[in-house]
């Protein structure tokens with residue numbers, strides 16, 4: 001495992017490579033950001049808006065929203081540009097009070113909204129299956145988040161879908177083709193957090209294709225036939241998590257009292273357990289957590305030094321989200337032992353080594369990290 005010399009990310013992170021000079025693809029991307037002509041990008045967005053508005057449809061765009069800071073930002077921007085959006089939410093089974101409050105706030109900005117709940121019996125089954133098969137319980141979440149807006153755009157003849165940031169740009173993609181303005185099927189396969197699967201891959205004796213309808217991604221040809229374009233707003237307006245959070249706080253968005261996952265109190269505030277479990281599993285799979293992603297963003301933004309980030313990680317220590325794991329077990333009807341048994345299957349043995357009964361990561365960012373197994 002090699003760490004980037006500029007930030008703290010290891011090359012075990014999916015879609016991230018570290019070059020011969022020791023710099024990761026996310027840091028390379030961020031070097032390109034100041035070179036982007038944002039005035040020109042804004043003009044491109046204005047052209048897109050004009051083009052869409054000319055079509056005089058009932059709705060100009062679909063905005064996928066969770067109620068989080070990015071979705072609030074997307075809505076404010078769309079309204080500023082005079083677009084008429086319809087917002088759609090995949091209702092997380094882990095929705096909390098603050099998530100609902102922020103969603104209500106976003107709707108009150110002046111938009112129509114659909115709160116879509118998937119059959120909870122099916123979703124619970126699918127979530128557990130995804131955790132067992134790939135160690136990734138958020139596959140259903142991501143599949144639905146991407147599918148529902150596309151289905152809605154096709155069904156209601158809406159020409160545009162407005163996404164937030166392009167994670168291939170912000171978190172270190174090594175494929176230049178996926179760093180563009182539009183979200184494509186190849187982007188979804190690589191960055192859609194579905195382990196390259198689509199709904200069809202989850203059909204089995206216990207789950208039928210018709211039950212999986214809310215997770216079905218329309219084909220690109222189908223979207224093209226309906227002239228639906230899906231773009232990343234973060235490619236037209238410079239996206240920075242802290243600045244975005246500050247911007248939306250002026251539009252009623254409320255951060256949590258403490259960071260839920262990682263270091264930002266404005267991230268993942270709408271979810272009581274799924275995202276915490278998802279981000280923490282990266283520790284077994286890749287040897288880092290969400291905190292590392294967040295700290296790396298701060299280093300790139302020049303708000304923190306690499307030394308400070310390392311000190312932060314040292315002081316932090318074990319990040320196991322015990323309460324959230326308990327909630328996840330309750331939701332999927334499994335025991336805590338079963339949870340760790342499954343998680344253990346996904347411990348990456350290219351990274352981890354068992355020494356004297358404890359798990360360690362050799363050549364860790366700051367000396368050998370000792371991991372005492374919970375089981």
Ligand SMILES: [Zn+2]
Pocket residue numbers: 004005006007008009023024025026027028296
């Ligand atoms: Zn880096």
